[in-house]
Structure formats: C-alpha cells, structure tokens
Amino acid sequence: MALSAVARLSRLWFPSGGIAASATEDAHSKLIRAGFLRQSNSGMFHMLPLGHRVQDKVERLVAKHMDDYLGASRVSLSSISAESLWEKSGRLSDVASELFRFTDRRDVSYLLAPTHEEEITTLVSRSVKSYKELPLRLYQITRKYRDEFRPRHGLLRGREFVMKDLYTFDTDVESALKTYDEVQAVYARLFSSLRLPVLAAKASSGSMGGNLSHEYHLPTPHGEDRVISCYSCDYTVNEEVADASPLGEVAPDTPVEIWRGITKDRTTLVNVWYPKWERLRDSGELREYTSEDINLAAVKALVPDLDTGVSDALSFWSTAIASGTQTATVLINVVDPRVKSTLPRYLNSAASELPGWPSAIGSPKTLATTLCHSEGRDGEPLSLLRIHTGDKCPRCSSGRLKVEKAMELGHTFFLGTRYSAPLGAAVALPSSPQPSPMQMGCHGVGISRVVGATAEHFADQKGLNWPMAIAPYSCVIIPGKDATDNDAQEVFHAINAVSGPGMETLDVALDDREKSLPWKLSDADLIGFPLIVVLGREWRSAGRVELQCRRLGIKQSVELSDLPGMVQHLHSEL
C-alpha cells in the first residue's frame, strides 16, 4: 500500500494575531482566537483554513445523509432571485424588511435569496409534468442571505450563512407525509452523528406557509427559542405553539402588573395584565412573575399586529397621542385569566393610581378600549404566562415539563400546495388528466449554525472540542524535542494504516510548526482536536507515545503497536 502524504500543520495558515483570551470568553471568541474565522462586516464572516475545513466536513456529512439515506439529487441554484417571482408567490411584502435587494444596470429588481421555494418550484414546474417523475427530492448547500435586525453570537445569527435546503415533491398528501417522516428520521441520524442532543420540537410555520413543521433544537443558554418537553412522554414543542398550561389560582387581592407593547403601526398601546405572583396548586410554592414571563406568542394570537421588538412602547404611544395620529382604538387590554376578577378595580382607577401611567393622557377609561381574554377551543381560559419547568404536561396525565433555551439548527416544513399552486407546479395523475398541484416540503439545516452551535456545545475552559465527524483534523501528532520528524512520520503512518467501517473519515495531521511543545499542546487544546498524540519523554526510552483525549479525560502512555487500535476505538466513540 502506498503511504499517504503527511498532512503538516506548517503548511496551513493559522492566524493567531496575538489575540488574548478574556475570562468570560464565549465559543465565538474562541473560534476567532484559534483562527477559524474572522468577521468582515456585521453578521458576515470570512472562513479561514481551520474554519473552512470544519464547514466543509459539515457540508459533506449533510450531503452524505441527503444522498445515501434520502436518495436526493444535489443541485446548486443561483443566489440571486428576481423579485417578480416573489411577488407571484405573494411572499415579497411579508419578508421584505429582511431582504438584501438591488437592481441591475437595466433596473431589473433582484434579491439575495434567503431560501429558494420560489426558484425551485418554478424550475420543477417547467420540467416535471407527470406523476411518474415523482417523488422528487432536490437539495443544495449554498450561501443564503437575511438582513437581520440584530446579528449576533457569530455564526449563530449571521446575515450571510450557509444552509442545506431540501425540497420534496410528491403527488399526494399521503406520500408527502411519508416523505416528511423519512426526512425527520434522517435528521435524527444526522444530529446523532454530530453527537448533538437535538430535540425535534413541533413548531409554527410562520411566513413559510403550510401547517406541519418541526424545529431541530440544541439546548443552549444562547438560544433565542424556548423548547418545552415532557420528562415522561414525547411531547416536545416550541413554546410558541405549546398548549397553554393549566391555570393556577391567585388570591383576589393579588396585585397586578402591566407589560406594555405597541402595534406595528405605533398607534395602539397593548397592556398585558398579569398577576404579580401565584400560589402553585400542588406544591403550595409562591411563584413570582415578571415581564420576562409574558408568553408573547399567546399575546400575538390575540393581537396579531403586536410588534414584539419594541421595548419602550409607552413613549411611542405618548408621541402618537400627542401628535394626534392615533386611530379610534388606541388601547387594548389583554388580560390573563388569573386576574380577570381583580381587573375592573384597576380599569376604573384614576391615572395617578396606575403603575407608570402617563398622567398627561388621562385615565384608561376615557380612551377607546378593547378588552381581550385568551380562550381555548372550548372556551376554557388560557394562560398568557409562560410555562415553567415543573409545570404539568398537557399531553400525558402524569408528566412534568422541562423548559430550555434552545438554538434552532434545522427545520422541516410540510408545505402542501402553498408554492406549487401559485407557481403552477402540477402533474397529471393517473386518475385524472387535469393537472394537480404537487405536495411540497422544504427542509433546512443551518450549516454555519451547526458549526457555531457545535463549537459552543463542546467548548470548555481550555478551548474548543470537536466531535470526530467534523473536527478540522481527527488527531494531531506533536513531536517533543527528543523526537525527529521521521519519528513523527512513523507514528503518522501507523495511525493512518487503520482501516475499517467509518475509518475513511480519519484525518491525521502532524504539528511540525516551529513552536515549543507546551505552546503546541495548549494550541491543540484551544483548536479542539479530538485526539492528541505526543511523542514525549517515553518515546526514545520505550517507544511509547502519550494519547490524550480531553473530552473523555484520557491521558495515557501507549505502546506504538497498540495506538492504531485505540485510535480506531476512540474514533467511533467521539
């Protein structure tokens, strides 16, 4: 067998730029300090050699799952989409504020595509005419664009990012749902190979359309979503679509608090009235509530025009009142059922008795007011406050819920005919010559986000710590001062001789940079190679190397002849 060429770190560009670690450094700062990437503009990043290697491995892993387990065909669509197509689908105005838009030299309007339903549906509509050509599964891995209001956390919320998007086309709902289930199973397999404890949560379809969707969430304190899951049953949902928790009770004299929001047109104030505390039925514990506990999704269900991104609603509204731009309805009172009975007392109060009420505008009762109560399908009162860990599961009778902040890494949508109908993607069925719109699905995985989220999930004080599947190298060999380059090459070839299922992704490198052993060891910890092999003191005397694995707490002296077997074993564990 020919020896493979030795991968040498001296040949790779590792810009450190002498960046010092801060005490509270997050994973994104570690990615910068270790030389994986640099920010070029707000929410935009240049991937450097290490970062490119990781991203490329994520892409290949995802592509393998699409090819081998879903039989999908890979395409690569233009990043530029004509606005006219988005007008046709009726989605342009919904998402306009998040689009990068421009015109060409002939004044044709384009946008940088954040997703490709319009383009791929049009493409398929022109070629596929018969049910015999379905099911069809097409995916791509390309850069996507979204002009985020507030880009943050590095790769976790960027304005330019790499995404895998899979589009599925079926003849009828039944086969489309079967496709949906298959995609769900492959997503579970994918995240498991990344060693990420991802939760598949039922989710809202938002501006995408359709009525069945799941988000794939990694629990993390940086997450911007909350996922609710039951310890006992398989109930797992995004808080936005959670069934309301059963109500507790509050004493009649419980003080109320007000959370204030405003509508998107800045003319209507929204007061959400909620109890300051509640005594829990079973534990007897007193739970205090703050504005953080308001379930905005539930409020939005009552006031769809609510702008959830505004923090000083009252000042906007005072301005509207002062300038006389307010409409007939200027105040909406949204009431949590627990304070329904105590509310009238407040509503009849003078302005001066209300917490934080601007006296200049008179008391609430002098204004045009709407009163809203949240109710379930059967008229039962629904809570406007968030579910807490420990609350009862609405699905099973016995379970308790867990609430976690989480980061969305993927999404699956069953779209039905949301795009195929307006864009004319239809096939003739055997039962009828009349073309019938295809049943579509779209299924994303945020490649850039997976890189950022994986970095964060495994990072510790010493540095990053990649799972084997996407590490920039699986294993780095570091020769100490008593070891020659030939010695290091011998170890390299010994490890590389390992073969067997899964071993084709084993990727060994030799750290031959002109630096000291301690510097290299600490750099290897920062970069986060899963395995480190050191040719240390015992190399010359006993032909033994030191095998290190920070994640599993391994640091042991190993005979060279035992090394390949151990690496193979650990490779499948990490």
Add this chain to the structure above:
Amino acid sequence: MALSAVARLSRLWFPSGGIAASATEDAHSKLIRAGFLRQSNSGMFHMLPLGHRVQDKVERLVAKHMDDYLGASRVSLSSISAESLWEKSGRLSDVASELFRFTDRRDVSYLLAPTHEEEITTLVSRSVKSYKELPLRLYQITRKYRDEFRPRHGLLRGREFVMKDLYTFDTDVESALKTYDEVQAVYARLFSSLRLPVLAAKASSGSMGGNLSHEYHLPTPHGEDRVISCYSCDYTVNEEVADASPLGEVAPDTPVEIWRGITKDRTTLVNVWYPKWERLRDSGELREYTSEDINLAAVKALVPDLDTGVSDALSFWSTAIASGTQTATVLINVVDPRVKSTLPRYLNSAASELPGWPSAIGSPKTLATTLCHSEGRDGEPLSLLRIHTGDKCPRCSSGRLKVEKAMELGHTFFLGTRYSAPLGAAVALPSSPQPSPMQMGCHGVGISRVVGATAEHFADQKGLNWPMAIAPYSCVIIPGKDATDNDAQEVFHAINAVSGPGMETLDVALDDREKSLPWKLSDADLIGFPLIVVLGREWRSAGRVELQCRRLGIKQSVELSDLPGMVQHLHSEL
C-alpha cells in the same frame, strides 16, 4: 473488500423537458437539453444534478492543484464586501458600472464582490506582521458577481459565476516572481489534466493593477479575445499587448478608409484613417482591410478615452455639435502610418468629398482638430491595423504568427504593492524594522467558464464529450433487454475493482432508468460519458460486453475479464 454501493442513474434527477435539438445547436444548448443546467435570469444559472457533478469535479481538481502543488491554504471569504474598502483601494469608481451594489437596513453600502483583493489584503494585514510568516498562499472557490453589459454564451460570460482565486504574499519582488513562475507551472499542469490546449499569453493588467500578467486562453470561435502566437518561438500574447507588426507599404494613390469612434463623454469624434488595401512585401499578395481590422487597443493607446462599445459614433457627435455641448477639441484624427502621406489631401477636402461626412457640420479643417500618429519607443511608426495569420513574428527573425480567437479561462497577475500599500499589508524585514509592503499576486481560474469551455471544446454532432477528469461519470453501464439488473451489477463491480494511481477518480454508474436501449445510448452520447459499456447481444451467448468510446472511435466487443484493464488504460488516455 466491501463492494461499493451501485450508483444508479434512476436516483438522479435528469430533467429533459422534451427540448428538441436545433440544427445549429451550440454546446450551451446541449448543456440545457441534456439537463446539466437552466438559466434563471439573464447571465445566471441553476446547476442541475449533472451540472453540479461536473462543476464539483472541476472545483476538486483545482483545489487539489492548489493544495498539493502550491501548498496553498483554502479559505472562504464573504461574497459581500463593503464599498468603503473599495474606496480605500481607489478601485470603486473604475469598476462601478459592473458591480451589483446595495445598502442594508442601516444604509451601509455593500457590493457583491467580483474579486477579493481588497478583502483578503485587509484580512492578512491584520494578522501577518513579520516576514517569517511569508510566503503566504491563500485561495478560495466561491461565487463571484459582475453585472456584465451583455451576458452571453451561457457559462462563458455570466453575471454570477464560480471562480478560484489565489492570493500570494511575498516579502520581496524576487520571491514574488518565483511564486508567479510556480503558479504558471501549476496552471499548465491543471489545463493539461483537463486535456485543454490552453495558451499562456502575455496580457494587459487592466484595472487590476500591477505590470506582469498572463491570460490562459483556450482557442475557440466563441472567444472574445485574440491570441497571437508564433509557430517558431514561444512568443504568445493577447493582441492587446502584441508588438506592432512591421509595416507593409501602400502605393501613394491607395484610397483611404475611415473608422469612426467617439470618446466616453460623447463630445469628441475619433477618425481612424487606414488604407483600403496593402501589397504584402514578401508574398506580393494584395490584402484588403475593413473596419474589422482596426486594432482598437492601439487606438486606445493614443486616445485613452475612446469608447469601444459604440457603433454609431457619428450620430452621437452630430447631436453633440447640434446641442452645442462639444468642447474645444472636437475631432481627433488618428492615422495609420501607411496613409500618412496621402492624408493631407483628404483633410483639405470639402465635406462633400469625404466618405459619409455630415455636410451640415462643415469640413474637418474648420474644426478644432488633433492629429495622432502611433509610434514605438524609438520613434518608429507603428501599425494601427491588426496582425494577421502569416505575419512575421516580432520576436524571432524567422517565425510566422498565428492569430486565434480565444476564451480566457484563467489569469495570473503580479500585483506588486498595488493593494498592500493602500491597505497597509506590510511586514517587518530582517534588514529593517520599518514595515515594508508585501509583494502580492492574484491568480484566477474561472470554474464556471472551464465547465462551459470544456463542453464546447469537445462537443460534436452527437453531443457533449467530457474529459475523464471532470465527466459527470467516467463510465456508464447500459444493460440491454437480455441482461438483468444483477448482470449489470456484476459488470459494475468488475470495473470498480480496478485500482492503481489515478483510479480513485474512476466513477461508474449504471443506467437503470425505465427507457429503451436505443434511447439510453443516444442519451449517453448527448450527456457525453467518456466510456459506455453495453450488455448487448453477446452478453448472454458469450459473456462479452460492448465498450464504446466516441472520442477515440472505439466500439468493440470485450470479454468481461479484459474489461477492467481496458477501462483503466482508457481512463488514463481520456
């Protein structure tokens, strides 16, 4: 050895869309008809599965050349660049008309990068401070953008395209020129592995800057450049920078012709005076000249403000005259040396005697006029007419020149300090603590163009015809009606068992689509697989297959046991 999974064409999306071939179909139309790609907007394309496979193979081949032969590190820069950076380099106004520009929600101005000198120089300037970190070679393969005035010929001139761009950083000119030579050698190796007869022609550096550059040209009738090469010596140049050919002679009574251009500000008319014919010195042959023979690069050297894209200069100028917007100098006469002596006669003529002269504006001598003659460094007269095939080589004494239309597939530039100086990329040298600007180079290969140009170069009446290195599959197995799927799998595994140097790129597929044998054979010809293996009539009776290779004119009956050896041999030939 484990059997590899059988690649089946039935699992790939091949949209044919029932497009009929036209009699004069070009390679781009064949790429569409065979299902490689579709145009989405003018000059923008969606790559379909076959096209994505080819493009991906070109990318991997180019990456391998950068990694293995140049030791370059791969990065992946944002496609979006801030305009402010392009103002800093001073290039924004030069290239503005070809940029897609936009602003974000905070009114920051961005552009879709056509190339990345500004970004990468800034990135490197922030990390690299010492000569010890040089030489540095960084490359990427990403989408680039250029709002072409007239996109055409499919992938050959698009507005969105994939490019490999390599940037090199050296401490001094000497090492930068050594780097330049290395890149040139690797480019020769790359194009040779694509089986493309690419010419490395000395070229103009244009808006890129620097003073040494080469273009890598594939001769083709669709080419927009002309490359001049000598049959005897290694003189190879883009016509734009060709040394002027030695002058022939014209009889004193030879009639003159005028080619008319106008300056970019549309106020100054440019008349180029040239002879209607010339008697060639050595052959005695009479050569006629038309406006097609004007060497616009030579004219532009005299009148840098000339707009070469205008065809009706006279009407623009008449409008300028009529509206009184002309400046003091309104007419430039540029004179080919061959007609210098005959010109005064014309210039003193009345307007009515001049060919196509608008009588309304009076005779040329009544206008403010500049007279230009083209001269070499030593004052010798230089031709304004193009070099023709058969002209003498200006380098060697004996050679004859060949003029070919050609398509640029790559470019190398030695940039010197054009970007490192304004963007502050400098290193401390051992000789002086004062930072010295890095010596840079930039080196592109048009990935999309290579796909389009390779398609065109090898296509014939029957279809496309890919070189082995980038074919969507190296070899397709087509079972006839007497062969089972198991038979086809047997042949698949027999071929796949081939190993040896270079064989890792062997990529075999089985055409198991539900179509007839003749349909599959003609589709395989259209798609252009280098090798076709048919399980035909002799399969059942004698265990023989038919091996076809259109490029080499092979169609022969082969024993299954001989097949792997033959495939291996042909793989290295194609």
